[in-house]
Amino acid sequence: MKNLIILLLIFSLACSEPYQTKYFDQLIDHIGFETGNKTFKQKYLIKDDYYRYDKGPILFYSGNEAPVEFGFNGAGFMHTTLAQELNALVVFMEHRYFGESQPFGTEKESFKKGNNKYLTSFQALNDYVKFLAWFKQSLGCGDKECPIVAVGASYGGMLSAWIRMKFPEIIDVSLASSAPIFLYENREGIDETLFYKIVTDTYDQNGCSKQIHSAMKILTDLIDSPLPSFLFKKQYKKILDEINQGIKTCKPINDQDNLNNLRSYIDQAYGYMSMFNYPQEGHFVSKMPPWPANYSCTPFEAINDKSSISQLFQAVKKSVDVYYDFEEQKECTNFNTGSTGDINTSGYVILSCADIIQPIHPNGITDMFYNSPWDKDSYQQYCQETFGLTPNYDYALNFYGGKNDEEMKQFSRIIFSNGMLDPWNSGSPTNFISDDLPILNMYAAAHCSDLRLPQNGDIESVTQARIQEAKYIKQWIQEKLPADYFTKKSQF
Numbered sequence: 334m335k336n337l338i339i340l341l342l343i344f345s346l347a348c349s350e351p352y353q354t355k356y357f358d359q360l361i362d363h364i365g366f367e368t369g370n371k372t373f374k375q376k377y378l379i380k381d382d383y384y385r386y387d388k389g390p391i392l393f394y395s396g397n398e399a400p401v402e403f404g405f406n407g408a409g410f411m412h413t414t415l416a417q418e419l420n421a422l423v424v425f426m427e428h429r430y431f432g433e434s435q436p437f438g439t440e441k442e443s444f445k446k447g448n449n450k451y452l453t454s455f456q457a458l459n460d461y462v463k464f465l466a467w468f469k470q471s472l473g474c475g476d477k478e479c480p481i482v483a484v485g486a487s488y489g490g491m492l493s494a495w496i497r498m499k500f501p502e503i504i505d506v507s508l509a510s511s512a513p514i515f516l517y518e519n520r521e522g523i524d525e526t527l528f529y530k531i532v533t534d535t536y537d538q539n540g541c542s543k544q545i546h547s548a549m550k551i552l553t554d555l556i557d558s559p560l561p562s563f564l565f566k567k568q569y570k571k572i573l574d575e576i577n578q579g580i581k582t583c584k585p586i587n588d589q590d591n592l593n594n595l596r597s598y599i600d601q602a603y604g605y606m607s608m609f610n611y612p613q614e615g616h617f618v619s620k621m622p623p624w625p626a627n628y629s630c631t632p633f634e635a636i637n638d639k640s641s642i643s644q645l646f647q648a649v650k651k652s653v654d655v656y657y658d659f660e661e662q663k664e665c666t667n668f669n670t671g672s673t674g675d676i677n678t679s680g681y682v683i684l685s686c687a688d689i690i691q692p693i694h695p696n697g698i699t700d701m702f703y704n705s706p707w708d709k710d711s712y713q714q715y716c717q718e719t720f721g722l723t724p725n726y727d728y729a730l731n732f733y734g735g736k737n738d739e740e741m742k743q744f745s746r747i748i749f750s751n752g753m754l755d756p757w758n759s760g761s762p763t764n765f766i767s768d769d770l771p772i773l774n775m776y777a778a779a780h781c782s783d784l785r786l787p788q789n790g791d792i793e794s795v796t797q798a799r800i801q802e803a804k805y806i807k808q809w810i811q812e813k814l815p816a817d818y819f820t821k822k823s824q825f
């Protein structure tokens with residue numbers, strides 16, 4: 334697919350701020366020798382309302398690809414229920430190159446070719462390790478005190494798993510929520526098309542995958558047409574007119590690029606709605622109803638074999654507007670805009686041209702989309718021209734480990750949680766590996782459901798996963814706490 338689906342957590346808007354905002358002088362480069370000891374200000378949030386005991390546990394959020402407040406708002410379970418359960422000190426750290434944590438001052442300067450090369454997962458892990466070493470010291474904690482639990486969501490979940498895999502002496506336990514650490518080309522047996530099959534399953538179960546597939550096929554046939562562009566409009570005038578009418582495009586489609594953009598606009602909506610198919614109302618690009626993916630099938634109820642192309646695309650428009658414009662604020666459809674609202678995905682695209690390359694793609698057979706094999710040559714060319722970077726497909730698994738389950742067995746005390754409706758479970762550990770790597774598969778749950786603020790309407794599997802998570806964490810941090818910590822914790 335042309336546009337990458339990013340791995341964000343859904344967020345809701347917070348009213349007041351229950352945390353303090355701080356900045357840490359962080360090294361720009363932990364690995365090379367070009368920038369010397371030059372530093373930048375890395376943002377972090379501290380929340381201590383449940384912290385009682387000086388040398389108690391630290392819950393550390395390994396920030397992902399967004400301003401840190403988004404992570405905070407998306408991970409309510411961690412800084413309320415779980416923090417209370419452990420009487421932990423909560424720290425949320427912003428990922429370098431996102432939000433205010435710009436290594437070269439501004440986003441514009443930091444994202445420039447040359448300056449962008451310090452945006453890698455390993456630099457990010459080193460940020461967290463360097464910070465935590467200092468932070469523990471500043472609290473007066475010794476090595477055998479103040480256990481640290483790394484928590485992460487999605488890409489941040491991969492970081493929370495990897496930080497424990499690479500730095501077990503600093504991180505005691507990790508909770509990796511919806512973390513597709515196996516979704517790399519060099520993982521044994523990886524299925525790069527499973528992601529879009531899982532997306533499709535949801536729409537299939539809700540009765541509209543066939544209709545969506547019909548619309549995708551019409552667009553794809555036009556896109557794949559070998560006609561020269563001057564003939565393009567003429568030959569397909571009637572079909573294009575019907576599509577324009579159905580979609581209510583702001584500007585009529587008039588070339589292949591437009592068609593490609595429209596197709597991405599549609600498939601991204603279906604991808605995100607399936608990731609964010611929560612039982613409660615949510616906000617991402619804009620407001621969405623409970624169970625947005627299910628809801629988005631309703632416009633297709635009136636569609637059958639006799640429906641016109643225009644009627645089919647009218648249903649597609651209503652359906653994807655559950656994601657883009659649920660409150661019906663827009664006069665017409667502008668499919669050339671990004672699909673993630675206020676969240677700027679440029680940083681994640683850079684990571685995807687460095688060491689986080691997850692080659693997921695649809696095939697149009699096991700999914701309702703279209704055949705779109707991963708084209709490594711053109712992808713490499715794109716990364717080199719745009720960012721001056723060459724993607725390293727094998728880096729993550731070669732460096733962190735996890736090419737197969739045997740390799741995973743050397744690691745311990747990482748909890749992997751998965752939503753079984755979430756397409757990212759296609760690349761997360763979902764099958765038993767070892768007792769030291771518990772896997773919590775939550776049926777009927779979406780992306781990072783467990784980390785969200787516990788609330789009415791939560792699915793039982795999610796509630797159960799949270800209970801298990803707290804249990805494992807307590808068991809594994811106990812050795813760095815007083816023997817009676819959990820029985821008498823309110824007295825500390």
Ligand SMILES: *[C@@H]1O[C@H](CO)[C@@H](O)[C@H](O)[C@H]1NC(C)=O
Pocket residue numbers: 369370
């Ligand atoms: C950073 O490097 C400069 C030049 O080598 C040196 O004078 C300075 O002491 C260093 N600062 C720190 C904090 O290490």
Ligand SMILES: *[C@@H]1O[C@H](CO)[C@@H](O)[C@H](O)[C@H]1NC(C)=O
Pocket residue numbers: 440441444671677678679
């Ligand atoms: C996202 O950030 C990049 C880098 O600063 C910038 O070039 C781009 O215009 C931004 N995109 C949007 C949609 O704001």
Ligand SMILES: *[C@@H]1O[C@H](CO)[C@@H](O)[C@H](O)[C@H]1NC(C)=O
Pocket residue numbers: 534535538539624627754777
């Ligand atoms: C929505 O669809 C999912 C996936 O098919 C299903 O598990 C869930 O129960 C549905 N929700 C409702 C309220 O029907």
